Every structure is written in C-alpha cells, then in structure tokens.
Amino acid sequence: MDVTAQETSTRTLSYSEAIREAMALAMEADPTVILMGEDIGVYGGAFQVTLDLVDRFGPDRVMDTPISELGGAGVAVGAALTGLKPIFEFQFSDFATLAMEQIVNQAAKLRYMLGGEASVPVVFRMPAGSGTGAAAQHSQSLEAWFGHVPGLKVIQPSTPEDAKGMLLAALADPDPVLVFEHKLLYKMKGEVPAGYYTTPIGKAAVRRAGSDLTIVAASIMVHRALEAAEQLAGEGVSAEVIDLRSIRPIDHETIVASVRKTGRLLIVYEGVKSYGIGAEISAMVAESDAFDFLDAPILRLGGAEAPIPYNPDLERAAVPQVDTILAAARRLARREV
C-alpha cells in the first residue's frame, strides 16, 4: 500500500468514517483547514459524512453555506486564495454544474494566470453516482467533465483506506482537487490505518493480478469488477483488476504495463459511456507501445446514453453491474469480439 507515514494499527471503518477521520486529523493538525457546505453543520451533511464535526471544531470551522453552490464554491476558492485550506462539500456532485464558473474558470486557472504567485488549495467533495433512487438530477457521474480541465486534480477513491489517504493527499496538494465519492460506498467497511498518512494522487492500484485480460475500473466499479474477476477465476479466466483511483492525472504506466501483459482491455466506469474516461484510456492505450500487444478490440462498459432513471430496475440497468462485466469479460476472453 502507498502509505507514506508510519501507522501503528488498523481498524475497521466505513468509507464515510474514514473521510471524517481524515478531516478531523487535518483540522487538529492545521488550523487553516475549514469545512464548508450546505447542511454540513448541525444536520451533519446530506450523507452524514461531517456528522458531529461541528461539535468538535465549532461553527467557525464547520460552516453551513446558503443554498447557492456558485456562492459557496466562490467563497471557498476565495478563502483558499487567502491561505486557508477549505474542504467544500456539494450535497450532490450534480450541483457542481451550478458552480462551474468557480471550479473551471477560477480555481483551475488562477495559479497559472497569476504566474504562480498564488495557488488555490481547495478540496471539493463530490457525492456521486446512482443506485440510491435519487433519479436523474442526483445520480450522475460527471468526473470526466472535470478530468478535461488542466489545473484540476480529479480522484475517485474506492476503499475506506484510500478515501482517508487520498483526502489527506488532496489537502496537502497546493492545487484544487475534486474528490468523487460514490454514494453507495459510504457504508462500505474496510481496514483503515490509524494516524496520518497520504495515498498518492495519480497512482492506480492493481487490486487483483491476472494474465488473460485487464479490467480498468473506477470507484464502485472496482468492487463489481473484483466480484466478476472472482467468478471468472472459477471459469479459468485470469483477470487483472486495476483500480484507477485518479483520473487526472491518470496512471498511464500501470495501465499500459498491464495491457502489454494481457493483450485485452475492458474499461468499466459509471459515467455515460461516450466521451468518458473509457474513451481517454482506450485512446491512450492505442497510442502507446501496448498497441502491438492488443489481441482484441478494447471494450468499454459505461453508463447508458440516457439520464439515470428513477425506476429501480431501470436505474440498475443504466450502469454496469457484475453480470454485465462478467458477460463482457467472457466475450473478450473467449475471443468473441
């Protein structure tokens, strides 16, 4: 594991507990770290991630903002410019569309436009993804939008351990970082080291080694891919599963090395399939020296070309699931594509 500081022990924590622990650790160690967002104070946040932090650090450092994403994000960017390290929570990452001006035109550009004289060390926390019955305006996976913007870093931790380590790495980063947290992951439990550590941004993790095909997955899709890989192993197919973790910067090296080894690539992500991170990764592989080692077309599994439906069956069908990953991986491994 990419742990840069010595930890003494691990405990089982949920993904949201791990995030809360990271925020508390950072706030204890650094008085410039503040939290901002709608209903993150007494209410504890839309997904109860900040929970009781307002009691521990007071309303001056855990600030409820008005229902204006553009205003709140603007204050966070401004605060970062003055030297504070704000963590701004969107209730749903969908609402970042209201704050695009601040994220894309201000936060991402200012260090460049000010000749490096200033930086914007803001962290945006982005609850994302479908599966909660929250319908079209509260279920999107827009991470690829931000992956397109130089000046931003975009990460998608998939485990409690990474959720903590990557949030601490984001806080230590001098530039704006967007953390996409899948809403279905908040309750997921896992071993989390105690104490302070960072997990590097821009480094993918090989979650399962394999030789027949490479599955690159992001966020919750990592877990579905791992489940599929387990079943594939029973069928004699050895799938390597790579947890992308960071989409900007992206870990070119790990992906290319894996494809060179397996010759087959399946990319699984929840965002709408077209113009998404799958397109970026497949193009990157086609342009790399792994091209000569491709032994099948590259396959992408992404979200449907439709808004996320409210109907639970349709909602499930709109994004990759274990069975769809299995089917695609089998077709790749059996040379049916």
Added chain:
Amino acid sequence: MPVEVILPKVDMDMTHGTLATWHVKPGDMVQKGAALFDIETDKAAMEVEAPATGRLQHVLAEPGTKVPVGSVIAWLYAEGETVDTLPPVPAPGDVPAEAAVPDAPALGGTEQAPYAVPPQGMAGHASPMPGGSLLRATPAARHAARTAGLDLSDVAGSGPRGRIQKQDVDDLLARERDVAPPRPVSGWVADSGPLAVTRRPGRDAPLVLIHGFAADSTGWLPLEKALLPGRALIRIDLPGHGRSPKRKIRDFAHLARMVLEAFDEATRGLDGVHLLGHSLGGAVAAAIADIRSSRVLSLTAMAPAGLGPDINGEMLAGIARATRVESLSPWLRQLAGNAELIGDDYAKAAMRGRADPGLRSCQMEMAEVLFPDGVQAFDLRPAFARLSMPASIVWGRRDQVTPFRHALSIEADFALHFLHGIGHIPHFECPERVARIVERQFAAVEAPG
C-alpha cells in the same frame, strides 16, 4: 486518359491475388501484350500482359502484396500524356471491359471493397501495402508474426470473421517447432561473408555442410543431432537460399565459385576440413574438393548432382515455384523413400522457409540455368574422378530426384553406400545411418599415424 492496370480474376473462385513481380519498372514504356507483372493465386502463378501500350505509373502494389481481384494496381500513360495526380479509382465492378486482361473472365463481384489508394497529392509515390495488410489480424498477432518472420497469410484465424489472434500465430509456431526448429540459434554463430555461413564451435577438424537445391542450412538439424557431439560444424547457405543474398548465377561454375569464396572465407586459418554436400550441394562440394584438395580431408556426397543427365525437373520446378503448402506438399512427399515421413508439418515448415517470393523466383531462375529442360547441364564426373582424399557417395535406392545408378559412373575408388528404402534426403530420412558413415570416414582420416 491513362489505362488502369487491373488485377485480373484468372480462376473461378479467386478473390485475391498476390503480386509476385513487376516486369516493368515505374516510368518505363511497355507494349500492349508484353509481360507486365506476375501474380500468384491460391492455385497458380501466372504472367499478366499489359492491357495497352504506355508508360507505367502510380504503381500501388509492391511485390508480395495481396490484392483483391479487380483492384487497380497501376496506370499506363500514353506517350505524351501528362502524369500528375493519381487518377480516381473506379470500384472493381465499374472497370471498363477493355481495361481488363483480354483472356480473363469477368472481374470479381462488386461486394469487394475498393483497393486502398493513397490520398490525392501523393501522386508518384508507391503505396507499399505490407503483405497481409488486408487480412484481419490483431496487433498482437501481427507483432508475433513479424517477430517470428511468419507470413500472416499462412495463419488460419480463429477469431470472429476469421480474425487472426495471437494464439493462432503461437499455435502455428508451436506446431512447426515440434517438427523442425526453423532457426536453431543456440550454439550457432553467423559469419559475415559473401554468403550466409553459420558455425557451431567445437573440436576436431570442422565438418562443412552444403545443402541442396531449394533447401537451406536448417535442414541439417536431424543430422546435427545424430552426429557425435562436439565436432565443429560450418554450414553454408547457397546463394538465393536460406539467408544468403539472392544472386543470379550464369552457370554451375559461377555458382561453385561463389560458394568457394564463402568456403575460403569460412575456413581461413584452418588446417583442414571435412566436406558433406547434398544433391546440388554435393556437386558444389565435389567442385570445392577438386579445387582445394589440400584443405579437404574427406568428402561425403549425398545423392550428388552432376553425375548424369537425368533429374526430375518437374519436381524441382514444382518445389521452386510453389506458393502454398498445398502445392508444395505433393512434391515434397516424393523426396522421401517413404512418403509418410513427409507430414503436413514438414511441408508447412518448408513453406515457411520459402515465404519470400523473391527467394522463390531466384530459385526458379537457378533451376532454369542448372537444369534446363529437366537435364543436368553440368558434368562433375571428371572432378569426382580427380579427387585424392577419402570420399564416399551416399544414395537412397528409392531416390526419385536423381537416380542412384549415377554413382556407378564415377571412375575412381569411392566408397558407395546405397541405402535401402531411402529416397533423396537420407539426412532427414535416416540421419543416424548417414552419421555412422561420415563418422567412420572421419575416424579413418583422423586416426593417429
């Protein structure tokens, strides 16, 4: 308007043809009806005549390119006609009848995709289509084939729509490896001489091996294994064979001089060597032993050429021009006394060594020079008769290429070994028996005192 040169359909179920050679260089004039290019199909090789008198321009298919029937592969410009940008390519179905080769039946169906053409503005630049580029194959399969020196058109694809996957290439290579490792590299070192010479270091006087017509040095492998281990070996590839340069020869003496030059280079500084030659290589070995008698300790000639006029010319020509395993295999089976020894894998490995159309055409020319009208045009009997070192002739009594009775015509004290049940390739059919014969000869020469 320039006249299109079309790849004609010359046989009923032909969909593609491989352009073998152009008889006319780009920019040169050609008369209507003169030979313009050769094509090879699944079944045959044939010459195609120029459809019009004109200057050849915009050659789109390089030798070795596989092209769909009906494709435009070049244009002929009338004298004085301006040659500028590439003319538009009609779809195969739209080809005007007069542009097609007169004798050819109707061109291929319209379902075939038009042959790839370089974009406008690239006029005058040939577009080399690497062999097999029209096949479906994954990048990994192409890479593996390239690395192994394999022609993808020899590989059967198991993927969707016949796509060749890496596994298909690996399977083919594995099958061939089981029969005869095509390049047994380990222990062999390549010399940089006029011909391809490989040597395996060892002790004692080296044995120099010269293979026969349409073979190459890899064919010695079974014998190498059967010989007592440790002896130094030197293998020479004849010109236009194996890895040697493709050279035109004028006659047998010219060929023998080329090999002699390589022999001198390869044996420089050595006190003496043993010589073993097979078939045409047997004749070359005898010529070398005759000229360098002081340096050749012993000679073994297996089914040597040059001892009589008879030779199975049809078979030599058939082997030299075969473009596929199917056409090569029936001839190869006649090589052995027991045809069952020559399986599909042997034929595939042999075809793989002959995948280069340039090599095949070089050998066809060589056969024409050495064995015109199926007759051996050179006589080595005087050379054999002059030999002063211990010499043996080894011949299979079922040889269908050159009759073993030729051995009886030598007017000298030779050891003659006639092998029962064996054909033209004793070193493949019974390498142990051949090894025993040469080892006995080594022992006789090298015995102390």
